[in-house]
Amino acid sequence: MNLRKLLRPPQPRLPLTGHEPSPVPVPAVDRLRDDDLQQLNSLLKWNCYTVDSRGRRFGDCARAGKRELPQPIPDRRIALFDQACGLTGRSVLEVGCFEGVHTIGLAQAGAQVTAVDARMENVVKxxxxxxFYGVVPDVRRCDLEVQAELESLPDVDLLHHVGVLYHLVDPVRHLQALAPKVRRGLMLDTHVATAETARHMLLSGGRQWRCQRYAEGGVGEVFSGMYDHAAWLVLDDLLQLLVELGFxxxxxxxxxDERNGPRVLIFAERGLPA
Ligand SMILES: C[S@@+](CC[C@H](N)C(=O)[O-])C[C@H]1O[C@@H](n2cnc3c(N)ncnc32)[C@H](O)[C@@H]1O
Known part of the structure; x- marks a missing residue:
């Protein structure tokens, strides 16, 4: 067992009931008996939770301090994405879907969602x-850093890319491979390096990119990238790359300004007529 796991505080026992109820009914969860929902929550090692309209927990927090609060559906950024790009009737590729919280928000906004994650346990969750939320996306296991797996993904109108880029070993190669699949635009939420923290160079696509090398938990850590480190790009370089890729x-x-460093929410569009 690695040291990080040993030092991790034990998972708090969150109550099943007494949470802020969802304002929107979640019929398939709402009608479960408490003991059935308890069992659903303990069948899998959930790392985040949502709440039904009776104020009951579906899922669990990851550990003390990690996803301890319920995840709202929809996430506030999905409304922004909808305003910026229009989700209704559009095909959306969601990368790093984790446990499906954003997937549900996108589908409820009228998108046809393909959701992918490198970890089978996240695909299943x-x-x-x-x-249980009554939406049926196409959910697939796909490691976005394995070229052949990424190439197998469908072409889509829009890309939902939240909380994943800063977990990748080579974010430049990743975006270069993914961009041609995206017809209209994307929402990208990611940590970035500053001129001061970007002390390393990433050699990618025959070019040198300033980056911050960031330690990652690797395969065994469900929030993490698949390798032992990631490369965080400098914001100006990332924006320039998106423009070069046609956005x-x-x-x-x-x-x-987040605990782990600066983070940005970017919208990028090719400028096609609506
Ligand atoms: C920090 S979580 C973010 C989850 C979600 N998008 C959110 O914002 O709440 C990162 C997710 O990306 C997935 N992931 C990390 N590296 C990946 C890769 N190379 N290919 C596909 N998914 C990956 C992880 O398994 C995890 O579900």
Whole structure:
């Protein structure tokens, strides 16, 4: 067992009931008896949770301090994505779907969702959570850093890319391979390096990219990338890359200072007529 896992605080026991109820009914969960929902919650090692309209927990927090609060559906960024790009009737590829929370929000906004994750356990949890929320996305296991797996993905109108880029060993190669599959635009939420923290160079596509090398948990850590480190790009370089990949209308919607470093929410569009 690795040291990080040994030092991790034990998972708190969250109550089943007494959470802020979902304002929207979740019929397949709402009608479960408490003991059935308890069993559903303990069948798999859930790492985040949502709440039904009776204020009951579906899933679990990861550990103390990690996804301890319920995950809202929809996530606030999905409304922004909808305003920026229009989700209704559009095909959307969601990368790094984790346990399906954003997947449900996208599907409920009217998108046809293909959701992928490198970890089979996340694929299964996404399928199961979506089933209980009455949405039926196409959920697939795909490691976005394995070229052949990425190439097997369908072409789509829009790309939902939240919380994943900063987990990748080579984000440049990844975006270069993925961009041709995206017809219209994308929402990208990621950590970035600053000129001060970008002390390494990533050699990718025959070019050198300033980057911050960031330690990752690897395969055994469900939130993490698949390798022992990731490369965080400098914001200006990332924006320039998106423009080079054909997203002429690229804008930073928000800058956030988070525990692990600066983070941005980017919208990028090719500028096609609506
Ligand atoms: C920090 S979580 C973010 C989850 C979700 N998008 C969110 O914002 O809540 C990162 C997710 O990306 C997945 N992931 C990491 N590296 C990946 C890769 N190379 N290919 C596909 N999925 C990956 C992880 O398994 C995990 O589900």
């Amino acid at each position: 996404t399928m199961l959570r979506c089933q 002429a209308q690229t804008r930073v919607h928000e800058h956030r």
